[in-house]
Amino acid sequence: MGKHKEKEIKTNAMRILEKNKIxxxxxxxxxxxxxxxxxxxxxxxxxVEQSFKTLVVQGKSKAYYVLVIPIAEExxxxxxxxxxKEKSIEMIHVKDITNVTGYVRGGCSPLGMKKQYxxxxxxxxxxxxxxxxxxxxxxxxxxxxxxxxxxxxxxEFEDVIVTA
Numbered sequence: 001m002g003k004h005k006e007k008e009i010k011t012n013a014m015r016i017l018e019k020n021k022i023x024x025x026x027x028x029x030x031x032x033x034x035x036x037x038x039x040x041x042x043x044x045x046x047x048v049e050q051s052f053k054t055l056v057v058q059g060k061s062k063a064y065y066v067l068v069i070p071i072a073e074e075x076x077x078x079x080x081x082x083x084x085k086e087k088s089i090e091m092i093h094v095k096d097i098t099n100v101t102g103y104v105r106g107g108c109s110p111l112g113m114k115k116q117y118x119x120x121x122x123x124x125x126x127x128x129x130x131x132x133x134x135x136x137x138x139x140x141x142x143x144x145x146x147x148x149x150x151x152x153x154x155x156e157f158e159d160v161i162v163t164a
Contacts, residue, residue: 011136012102012112017144020152025143026135033106033138037071044141046132048072051141052125054108054134056100056117059086064100066119066153068110068133073122073161080160083120109136110153119155121146126157 017024029043041051051071057080058064065084067075081089097105102114110119110133125131125146133149135142150157 009137009140011109011140013109013134013136013142016111016152017142017148020148022144022148022152025130027132027141027143029139029141031106031139040141041071041132044132046141046143049124050128050130051132052122054110056092056097056108057084057089058092059084059089061086064092064115064117065089066110066113066117067160068119068121068125068149068155069161070122070124075160076162080120083156083158083160084118103134103136104138107134107137107140109134109142110149110155111142112136116153119153120158120160121150121155122161123157123159125149 027044037051037053041048049070052068053071055067055075056064057067067080069075077089092100094105097108101108130143131146132141132143
């Protein structure tokens with residue numbers, strides 16, 4: 001028996017990037033349970049302004065949408081509803097995250113959900129060569145080009161956050 005190299009755990013998010021030949025970097029960090037994006041950035045050393053969280057909302061039409069926004073920001077539900085052409089939207093309940101996305105809270109990636117939901121990435125992502133998003137499980141962050149991520153999930157880049 002030869003030397004055994006520990007195999008990296010591939011997530012659906014990574015498989016999709018590879019299938020689309022999109023270069024990415026994986027950052028693993030120790031984490032037993034959900035921590036918010038700011039703590040994740042702290043653990044990975046990722047710049048806060050380049051770190052994005054993945055949120056799932058449901059429209060009045062009952063359709064689901066994915067919003068990828070800077071970790072330190074909040075969704076402007078009215079603004080986002082306008083962008084999504086919905087009368088109104090609301091965050092889905094934590095207990096529904098796994099059913100809707102296939103991911104757990106804190107490990108929700110915009111890539112590789114059970115279904116490809118309409119996705120909006122906050123336009124500030126385009127200010128950076130690379131952004132950091134969840135890799136599809138707690139303890140995994142992906143560093144990827146926002147344009148390429150946008151292509152992979154067929155996203156629009158819009159302003160959907162609360163502005164001071």
